[in-house]
Amino acid sequence: MLRVANVSKRFGGLYAVSDVSFSLNEGEVIGLIGPNGAGKTTMLNLICGVYQADAGAIEFLGQNITAMPSNRICRLGVSRTYQIPQPFQAMTALSGVAVGVINGKKRPHMSLSDAALEASYYLEFVGLFAKRDTLARHLTLYELRMLELARALATTPKLLLIDEVMAGLNPAESSQALEMIWSAQEQFGITILWIEHVMKIIMSAAQRIVVLQYGKKIAEGTPQEIAANPIIIEAYLGGRYAKAE
């Protein structure tokens, strides 16, 4: 479905992502992990077209999306959430989601009220229907993350890129969020590329995990393989722990 081939991106002299390749099959949940500054979010930005890759190619459903602007990538069916929620502050939750409904794919004859109806479905799905007329700036962090999820789902993605949804949520909220993502995957049949720092969650959620460090891919495999891999233990915990294992 998505194929990332030898992609590099540098900022000045620093390689944020260098020579990374991996691919996603339809219906998979792939985890993308790595220590801070490993280039995970840059990788996401490259896929969605925020940045242009310096080298390499990104293909989605057989189309080369390396140099496409993000609105066209979105229409092909890639959608994302943000690590730091970026809501439309002065807009209501409902109209924020309606933006995605109207623009997510070609819908030339959809009126605003139709869009609001469809948007309310996504809001209901993430459990924010009661807050539909609340301005986004008055929502809590959990609600903002759910709003982001609703907004991303509203563009009818085939591939959803999730950037650290669990950061800053308490255990109860994060288990709720996890359930929400599961049911989204089940109901809408989407493929997920998931960046996460909470190992417990990503290890149980992902079918395959890609590990980045200093912009390079250091490992790829099932969660069990990853957990047993000494290179990764070294990357996360330092050399001493790797030897002690």
Place this chain on the structure above:
Amino acid sequence: MVNLEFRRDRVLFRWGDQKYEWVIEPRYWRNPAIGVALLAILPIFVAPYPHILTMITTANLYAAIAIPLSLQIIGTARLNFGPQLYLGIGGYTAALLNLHFGLSPVFTLLAAILVCGGIALLLSPTTWIAKGLYFSLITLILPLTFLDVTFIYGDIFRGEVGLVGMSPLLSFKKVTWNYLAYFYLSLLLMLVYLWVCDKIVRSRFGVSMAAINENEDVARMMGVQVDRYKVFYYVFPSILSGIVGWFIVHTFRTFAGVTYLPLEFMTKILIIVIVGGRAFLYGAIPGAYLISIVEDSLRAFGPINYVLFPLVLIALIVFLPRGEGLWGLYHKRHHRDYYPALHVRRD
């Protein structure tokens, strides 16, 4: 057969199978209709004073510039500091074509639309390239450059004295009738602009426009064709303000760059947008009326009014509630309305 029934909040009128009801409780009155009615009957009270009639005509025209400007500010997510540029371009196009080639107002209107549209289309890539403050600076300089051009090529533009003697839109025998006719025409122009812009803001395009104003990058990520929208929201309001220039040419029958192009005029329009209600379309009308009244009443103080006028404006900005301008006084929080937030500096 015919039955009239009075309820607490409404009057019911039945005729055969038909039922009509008229809500008499003020909070359910259609507010725009009241506003339009008030503006329409205003000349009855001020008709004997042509001076005041001219003032409110000017107020209508100010509003007719401020309404498209509000649309532009939200749609391009940038604060345009030179809304008077296209007023000047449209006005000069109409005036010069009318004076030198004798084109009738209908053709000068077309020409003004074409020229403004063309120039705006040429300049529209600035909305992609220049961000925040830089866009404001570029738009600030353009009308001043044009003003200089009107001085340099003084034999064509007559920068200092202005062009005079353009053919009028309407002319009646009585001068008062002319004043009245121009008031109603300007009111019509303003209301048409308000209607058109309001239609855009309340449609599906309005939601995407609000998203662009809130966060361009996120909007783009959600599939909004930001670049295309920004070109439209730059060009369309520019054409609308060009038409105001055409209107000024053919009603006041004099047009001087030195009146409309300097910073002073720009400040007035921007203050109308801000004091009226932070780029909220309806706010432009009370804002424009207030500014014209203040400007006109301060004129009695003589030269000191150049000091007083800014002071009054600063006081208005500081003391109006919640930074939401005059409209904020009236506006109840309907969250479904998008009340724009303006940021000059964005990253």
